[in-house]
Amino acid sequence: MTQTSTITIADLHQRVDAIFRKVGLNAQQAGALARVIVAGERDACKSHGIYRIEGALRTVKAGKVKPDAVPELDLNQGSAIVRVDAKGGFANPAFELGLPALAERARALGLAALVINDCSHFSALWPEVEAVTGQGLAALVMCPSYATVAPTGGSKPLLGTNPFAFGWPRPDHAPYVFDFATSVAARGELELHRRAGKPLPEGWAIDADGHPTTDPEAALAGAMLPFGGHKGSAIGTMIELLAGIMIGDLTSPEVLDYLGTTTLAPMHGELIIALSPEAFAAGRPGNPFARAENLFESIVGQGARLPSQRRFAARAKSEAEGIALTAAEMEQLDRLLEKGLDAVT
Amino acid sequence: MTQTSTITIADLHQRVDAIFRKVGLNAQQAGALARVIVAGERDACKSHGIYRIEGALRTVKAGKVKPDAVPELDLNQGSAIVRVDAKGGFANPAFELGLPALAERARALGLAALVINDCSHFSALWPEVEAVTGQGLAALVMCPSYATVAPTGGSKPLLGTNPFAFGWPRPDHAPYVFDFATSVAARGELELHRRAGKPLPEGWAIDADGHPTTDPEAALAGAMLPFGGHKGSAIGTMIELLAGIMIGDLTSPEVLDYLGTTTLAPMHGELIIALSPEAFAAGRPGNPFARAENLFESIVGQGARLPSQRRFAARAKSEAEGIALTAAEMEQLDRLLEKGLDAVT
Numbered sequence: 001m002t003q004t005s006t007i008t009i010a011d012l013h014q015r016v017d018a019i020f021r022k023v024g025l026n027a028q029q030a031g032a033l034a035r036v037i038v039a040g041e042r043d044a045c046k047s048h049g050i051y052r053i054e055g056a057l058r059t060v061k062a063g064k065v066k067p068d069a070v071p072e073l074d075l076n077q078g079s080a081i082v083r084v085d086a087k088g089g090f091a092n093p094a095f096e097l098g099l100p101a102l103a104e105r106a107r108a109l110g111l112a113a114l115v116i117n118d119c120s121h122f123s124a125l126w127p128e129v130e131a132v133t134g135q136g137l138a139a140l141v142m143c144p145s146y147a148t149v150a151p152t153g154g155s156k157p158l159l160g161t162n163p164f165a166f167g168w169p170r171p172d173h174a175p176y177v178f179d180f181a182t183s184v185a186a187r188g189e190l191e192l193h194r195r196a197g198k199p200l201p202e203g204w205a206i207d208a209d210g211h212p213t214t215d216p217e218a219a220l221a222g223a224m225l226p227f228g229g230h231k232g233s234a235i236g237t238m239i240e241l242l243a244g245i246m247i248g249d250l251t252s253p254e255v256l257d258y259l260g261t262t263t264l265a266p267m268h269g270e271l272i273i274a275l276s277p278e279a280f281a282a283g284r285p286g287n288p289f290a291r292a293e294n295l296f297e298s299i300v301g302q303g304a305r306l307p308s309q310r311r312f313a314a315r316a317k318s319e320a321e322g323i324a325l326t327a328a329e330m331e332q333l334d335r336l337l338e339k340g341l342d343a344v345t
Numbered sequence: 346m347t348q349t350s351t352i353t354i355a356d357l358h359q360r361v362d363a364i365f366r367k368v369g370l371n372a373q374q375a376g377a378l379a380r381v382i383v384a385g386e387r388d389a390c391k392s393h394g395i396y397r398i399e400g401a402l403r404t405v406k407a408g409k410v411k412p413d414a415v416p417e418l419d420l421n422q423g424s425a426i427v428r429v430d431a432k433g434g435f436a437n438p439a440f441e442l443g444l445p446a447l448a449e450r451a452r453a454l455g456l457a458a459l460v461i462n463d464c465s466h467f468s469a470l471w472p473e474v475e476a477v478t479g480q481g482l483a484a485l486v487m488c489p490s491y492a493t494v495a496p497t498g499g500s501k502p503l504l505g506t507n508p509f510a511f512g513w514p515r516p517d518h519a520p521y522v523f524d525f526a527t528s529v530a531a532r533g534e535l536e537l538h539r540r541a542g543k544p545l546p547e548g549w550a551i552d553a554d555g556h557p558t559t560d561p562e563a564a565l566a567g568a569m570l571p572f573g574g575h576k577g578s579a580i581g582t583m584i585e586l587l588a589g590i591m592i593g594d595l596t597s598p599e600v601l602d603y604l605g606t607t608t609l610a611p612m613h614g615e616l617i618i619a620l621s622p623e624a625f626a627a628g629r630p631g632n633p634f635a636r637a638e639n640l641f642e643s644i645v646g647q648g649a650r651l652p653s654q655r656r657f658a659a660r661a662k663s664e665a666e667g668i669a670l671t672a673a674e675m676e677q678l679d680r681l682l683e684k685g686l687d688a689v690t
Contacts, residue, residue: 080425081455081625110426111618113456115625138591154649166583176586178579210648228573234523234652237644238511241521245636246483246622248629253643273456273618277591280426280460284593291590298598299582303555304499307579 005330006322012050013038015333019053023060023340024067032092036127041323044314047188048124050329053336056090056122057344059265065090065120071097080105080112086119091270094119095128102274103135110279114272115247120265121145125165126179126308132274133167133175141165141179143270144244146262147253149183150223152233155210157223160252160266161187162239169277171289174315176296178307182236183224187262190219243271350675351667357395358383360678364398368405368685369412377437381472386668389659392533393469395674398681401435401467402689404610410435410465416442425450425457431464436615439464440473447619448480455624459617460592465610466490471524471653474512477619478520486510486524487588488615491607492598494528495568497578500555502568505597505611506532507584514622516634519660521641523652527581528569532607535561535569588616 007015013034020030033056040048059065069089076083082101086094098114105112125141132139145160165179184204193200194216205219206212213219226232244251249269250258258267277288296306325333336343352360358379365375378401385393404410414434421428427446431439443459450457470486477484490505510524529549538545539561550564551557558564571577589596594614595603603612622633641651670678681688 079455079624080457109454110424111456111458112425113620113625117629138587150647151644151649154644154647156647158643158647164580166579168583168586176582178576178583180576180579227576230652231523231525231527231572231577233649234511234525235509237521237640238513238523240640241513241637242483242620245631245633245640246620246625248626248631248633251636251640275458275587275591279424280458280591281593284462286590286593288590288593291596292586295582295585295590295596298503299496299499302495302499302501302503304496304578307575 003327004324005327006324007330008322009038009042009318012041012323012325015337016050016053019333019336019340020056022337023057025060026068026070028071028093029067029069029089032096033090033122036092036123039127040124041325042315042318043311044318045124045311047186050325050333052123054344055263055265057336057341058263059120061341061344062264064259064264064267073097073101075101080109081115082112083115083117085117088118088267089120090265091116091119091121092127095131095270095272099131099135102272103132103137106137106274106276107279111273111275114274116270116272117247117249118267119270120267121270122265124179125163126167126177126311128270128272129165129167129177129179130175132272133169133177135274136169136276136278138169138275138277139165139167140273140275141271142239142243144240144250144252144255144268145266146256146259148187148224148256148262149226149236150206150210151237152226152230155206155223158253159226159233159236159240160255161224162236162243162252164235164239168292169289170292170296174308174312176292176306180227182226182232182239184227184232185224187224190216190224194220244268247271348672349669350672351669352675353667354383354387354663357386357668357670360682361395361398364678364681364685365401367682368402370405371413371415373416373438374412374414374434377441378435378467381437381468384472385469386670387660387663388656389663390469390656392531395670395678397468399689400608400610402681402686403608404465406686406689407609409604409609409612418442418446420446425454426460427457428460428462430462433463433612434465435610436461436464436466437472440476440615440617444476444480447617448477448482451482451619451621452624456618456620459619461615461617462592462594463612464614465612466615467610469524470508470510471512471522471656473615473617474510474522474524475520477617478512478514478522480619481514481621481623483514483620483622484510484512485618485620486616487584489585489589489595489597489600489613490611491601491604493532493569493601493607494571494581495551495555496582497571497575500551500568502601503598504571504578504581504585505600506569507581507588507597509580509584513637514634515637515641519653519657521637521651525572527571527577527584529572529577530569532569535564539565589613592616
């Protein structure tokens with residue numbers, strides 16, 4: 001039987017924050033990073049929880065993120081675009097800085113965009129989506145990553161796993177939220193199959209010669225495939241265009257060139273579009289929030305699921321009972337706090 | 346050997362326009378409809394060409410579209426949302442009316458939206474995407490359709506085939522454009538398999554009990570499936586929310602309730618978001634249009650295709666040589682002009 005400890009959300013935040021402060025992050029960087037990591041752990045989304053701390057530390061150690069960056073807000077008055085220059089720091093404090101202006105602009109104009117430039121991106125998009133829906137706004141969020149995905153019909157890594165995320169605010173419920181890679185699988189899944197010595201499902205990847213493969217080694221040396229064939233490939237390309245090139249930031253191949261590895265947090269930009277259902281629906285029949293609930297009921301009523309429900313159930317449990325961590329996880333937190341950057345290679 | 350006639354783009358436009366005028370469409374409705382039908386035929390996109398005329402006439406005959414509607418523009422000054430009330434007419438003249446204001450607003454603010462309400466939607470989204478890219482702007486376009494697609498994990502038609510379309514302007518080339526259904530296949534494909542007595546590919550559809558089926562009859566009585574599993578299902582749901590509910594217009598189940606059939610042009614709204622690469626990239630390194638060309642070269646250079654290239658090749662041929670129609674197609678045009686609404690049931 002694995003020994004587990006239960007820790008409150010606030011306690012876990014304090015511990016993660018302390019690890020980041022120890023390695024030189026300023027309060028703004030450390031606080032924002034701790035918030036998203038604790039949110040992942042709280043939601044039982046282990047792949048975005050404390051497991052991610054080491055990757056952030058490695059990125060600091062490699063000098064590929066500025067731990068003491070102070071993001072700068074450009075209100076860009078008279079425009080529907082609000083900008084934050086992350087100044088080489090993590091995306092998360094830059095997003096927190098830009099959110100109030102994005103929300104205000106979207107309410108005033110009906111829709112608005114927040115552009116984050118020069119950030120080390122970390123890590124899922126759903127915390128940002130949920131922050132926008134928390135303002136009563138719908139959100140479309142996207143960013144590139146590292147070139148690991150071949151366009152459909154191609155043979156070489158070019159696109160990133162380019163996440164595409166969306167949220168719709170629900171007044172009396174957790175929001176409607178999805179956040180997924182535009183590749184068939186996440187890159188970490190290939191690595192997990194390799195370690196387990198298990199073949200990949202068909203359709204996930206091609207080898208270095210562009211031939212379909214189920215061998216994880218061959219896939220890691222080759223490329224992953226987009227989800228949904230040419231349609232997913234087109235959406236991944238759209239994300240390179242809008243959330244890389246259009247916002248004047250790196251594309252996935254440029255990110256990989258810059259980092260030389262996929263083991264560090266990627267340096268690029270991010271595009272967040274916020275839309276006001278109240279502004280769009282003004283003067284039209286029906287309340288958009290009530291109508292959306294009817295749609296969700298029709299989905300759930302036929303036995304289908306809304307996305308993110310497993311996360312929200314875990315969240316409710318964590319909020320009521322605290323977060324359960326294994327003894328090994330608690331020791332890891334202690335070790336990271338004690339050793340700081342010496343804990344990672 | 347099939348006899349074919351070659352007809353210029355202008356001549357075909359004149360013939361299609363005359364058919365629509367004959368059945369009572371005003372000049373604005375007829376002209377806009379003829380332009381998109383001729384564009385489909387010109388691009389060898391037969392499923393959106395003159396084949397569609399009868400569907401439009403059936404919709405007129407059923408009283409489900411106002412043939413003499415005059416769309417109204419609401420500039421909605423001070424907002425990033427421009428609105429056009431199609432007044433129960435076709436979407437196409439409403440779009441043409443709203444485009445200049447959308448482009449002006451997107452250039453001034455960085456991004457803007459055009460909402461079209463109360464339109465009979467007809468038919469692909471790429472003509473609208475290309476009209477926006479023709480203004481030097483990127484475009485995201487979406488709309489619901491009729492409830493024929495089950496959400497992933499569900500068993501009943503609820504979502505539409507909900508097209509999702511995107512375009513990026515290319516100064517010296519036809520634009521980067523995709524426009525696809527968020528279902529695995531178009532509904533017409535099921536009907537074609539049924540007529541041909543051919544089984545459907547696996548994964549296209551479920552029967553009325555929610556079980557996977559390859560029988561076209563069972564599929565038509567059941568539901569189609571979204572592309573890319575839960576990811577496509579989520580995107581289809583997003584389109585119901587943004588381009589149905591948010592804009593205060595009908596969702597796909599409401600469209601089907603209103604029409605009672607999938608054989609007429611659907612009545613709903615449409616959402617067009619235009620983004621200015623110049624505004625987004627301002628002050629950042631690199632020219633977004635030149636950088637995009639590098640990305641496209643990397644895609645094509647590894648043997649992958651850019652979407653819509655077959656259409657653009659056909660377009661170049663049609664523009665140089667005219668459009669080839671079979672004798673049967675020419676007779677159909679004559680018959681439609683002669684008989685008007687009596688030619689359809």
